[in-house]
Amino acid sequence: xxFKSPLRMIPAxxxxxxxxxxxxxxxxxxxxxxxxxxxxxxxxxMNEDAGAVADNAEGTAARDGAYTGATLGQPGIGxxxxxxxxxxxxDYVTLPAGFQSAWxxxxxxxxxxxxxxxxxVWTDSTARFIVxxxxxxxxxxxxxxxxxxxxxxxxxxxxNEPLTRSIDGLSTTDFFHIAITNSLTDGQVRYYYNGAEVGxxxxxxxxxxxxxxxxxxxxxxxxxxxxxxxxxxxxxxWTTALTPAQIANLAVV
Amino acid sequence: MQRxxxxxxxxxxxxxxxxPYPNRRMxxxxxxxxxxxxxxxxxxxxxxxxxxxxxxxxxxxxxxxxTITVVVSQNIYGTMGDFQRPAGTSRMRLxxxxxxxxxxxxxxSSCVAYLITYNELWExxx
Numbered sequence: 001x002x003f004k005s006p007l008r009m010i011p012a013x014x015x016x017x018x019x020x021x022x023x024x025x026x027x028x029x030x031x032x033x034x035x036x037x038x039x040x041x042x043x044x045x046m047n048e049d050a051g052a053v054a055d056n057a058e059g060t061a062a063r064d065g066a067y068t069g070a071t072l073g074q075p076g077i078g079x080x081x082x083x084x085x086x087x088x089x090x091d092y093v094t095l096p097a098g099f100q101s102a103w104x105x106x107x108x109x110x111x112x113x114x115x116x117x118x119x120x121v122w123t124d125s126t127a128r129f130i131v132x133x134x135x136x137x138x139x140x141x142x143x144x145x146x147x148x149x150x151x152x153x154x155x156x157x158x159x160n161e162p163l164t165r166s167i168d169g170l171s172t173t174d175f176f177h178i179a180i181t182n183s184l185t186d187g188q189v190r191y192y193y194n195g196a197e198v199g200x201x202x203x204x205x206x207x208x209x210x211x212x213x214x215x216x217x218x219x220x221x222x223x224x225x226x227x228x229x230x231x232x233x234x235x236x237x238w239t240t241a242l243t244p245a246q247i248a249n250l251a252v253v
Numbered sequence: 254m255q256r257x258x259x260x261x262x263x264x265x266x267x268x269x270x271x272x273p274y275p276n277r278r279m280x281x282x283x284x285x286x287x288x289x290x291x292x293x294x295x296x297x298x299x300x301x302x303x304x305x306x307x308x309x310x311x312x313x314x315x316x317x318x319x320t321i322t323v324v325v326s327q328n329i330y331g332t333m334g335d336f337q338r339p340a341g342t343s344r345m346r347l348x349x350x351x352x353x354x355x356x357x358x359x360x361x362s363s364c365v366a367y368l369i370t371y372n373e374l375w376e377x378x379x
Contacts, residue, residue, distance in 0.1 A: 125356060125358040125359045125362050126362055127362050127363070127365065127366035127369070136373060137370065137371040137372070137373055137374050140370065142370070144329075144366065146329055146330075146363070146366065147330075147350075147351060147359055147360075147361075147362035147363035147364075147365070147366050148331075148351055148352065148355065148359055148363060149359065151329075153329035154329075155329060155370065164328055164329045165329075166329045220369050225369055226365075226366065226369060
């Protein structure tokens with residue numbers, strides 16, 4: 001008898017499969033999979049111990065990511081899963097054409113856990129990308145460790161309407177959770193750090209144009225330019241703007 | 254014509270343009286639409302002052318300096334001064350990558366991050 005890999009099952013079947021095995025209390029992965037499952041586009045737990053594939057736990061293999069140079073199997077956010085270390089030089093994760101074609105620039109959420117390698121990363125005056133989804137300079141979203149020391153910077157740009165937010169004075173060496181929710185329908189972009197909203201929502205008026213061709217976790221491109229130096233885990237992407245309560249839930253291990 | 258006048262004036266900001274060390278000289282990069290320029294240079298910090306720049310603009314364009322309004326804002330790349338005349342009508346925007354208190358490395362890195370984000374506006378090749 002052959003079992004299809006649990007990670008390849010759609011979430012509802014996977015939960016039933018695990019329940020049949022004797023019941024498993026909800027894991028962090030289960031929690032993510034259970035939030036707006038119908039709008040979950042891609043979710044990378046990044047908990048592999050080896051290999052080159054960043055599995056898309058949502059189930060669509062065409063959206064699996066690809067590791068380049070990452071050191072897998074490092075201590076994670078505390079949920080029992082591991083995560084990769086990106087060395088700030090050569091490492092990144094490529095999100096494929098299947099991800100790009102599924103992207104909805106008008107309604108989305110991206111949420112991710114990250115941690116710097118050491119406190120010096122906050123003060124090395126180097127911009128580093130945590131996540132980037134980009135069509136061109138008029139349609140892009142990115143979260144970066146800004147070139148300004150101690151700063152995280154959020155940029156959401158649709159139809160040449162740049163909306164930004166930054167958080168200053170950061171020096172944490174713990175994992176932190178960051179998220180952006182973006183809705184053209186609601187006309188709002190919200191930014192989150194550890195489950196709490198950062199400032200008031202930005203007003204959005206312009207539509208996203210185009211299919212992204214530059215999509216990476218941990219770098220700006222595949223050179224890699226401005227690579228992340230530290231750990232990244234549980235990268236989730238939804239085709240809807242999650243609520244503040246849902247984001248707060250994602251920020252809890 | 255006014256834009257050329259401003260560019261020529263900003264070129265004078267570079268204090269060590271005759272330095273034997275290339276990194277101390279002024280370097281410029283023009284946006285492909287010719288609407289903006291990035292300057293990299295050793296500058297007199299006293300000149301990075303809104304009142305000083307407003308006075309210079311007034312002198313160059315022969316207007317009353319009190320008619321120039323400066324609106325300062327911060328974005329993820331640094332500090333931006335919007336020089337308006339009359340108030341509400343933007344005439345020139347001057348930004349400092351990394352902000353006014355940035356180190357050389359912070360400012361340079363902020364500029365590089367900006368160029369990564371908007372590369373096709375500034376460079377001919379991807």
